[in-house]
């Protein structure tokens with residue numbers, strides 16, 4: 001049986017078997033990159049955490065980083081909190097409600113600036129304005145030397161980077177939800193630039209995904 005055969009049908013709901021399948025497949029390669037780029041200590045904010053699968057997996061590898069999960073859907077918070085018991089994952093704080101589309105829900109930069117902000121597998125199942133939202137939030141909440149890491153499949157210069165991404169995009173578009181679909185790295189760069197951020201690195205990950213690393217323009 002091939003991996004594609006085992007893949008559940010696309011379903012972006014945070015606790016779906018599809019999202020768990022994708023997370024279990026990508027968490028190892030993402031961790032390998034994060035081990036290279038994360039600071040030794042500090043605060044890391046995850047946007048759109050869903051079930052919290054990634055913070056649960058990453059936290060033990062970064063004992064001096066405090067992980068801050070978040071989502072716009074408070075119904076997932078119980079699942080995120082379930083990763084902690086006793087000392088296990090004590091460096092994961094309670095999830096907070098952040099809607100990337102609503103600046104009123106953004107963290108208050110007077111209290112804390114984040115060394116890292118990351119978001120995994122959201123852009124392809126979100127409206128195009130998600131780019132502006134993430135850039136706006138990062139411009140307000142990132143520490144001066146902070147990094148924004150965005151993981152997922154993307155287009156580049158209006159082209160698919162692989163046949164598998166084209167097939168995936170067609171599958172997402174077939175769901176009939178307006179504005180879903182793969183976003184273009186160039187559009188993300190433009191949105192980031194409007195908020196004083198620049199694309200510093202584009203990292204290739206398995207199965208034609210990327211990690212896009214942004215930092216503040218100097």
Ligand SMILES: C[S@@+](CC[C@H](N)C(=O)[O-])C[C@H]1O[C@@H](n2cnc3c(N)ncnc32)[C@H](O)[C@@H]1O
Pocket residue numbers: 012013014019020023047048049050051053054070071072073076098099100101119120121122125126
């Ligand atoms: C496909 S799931 C991905 C979850 C997780 N990042 C992962 O890879 O397993 C998308 C998540 O994005 C959240 N989400 C969607 N729109 C959002 C928004 N505007 N602001 C914050 N979270 C959002 C959903 O509630 C859901 O938990």
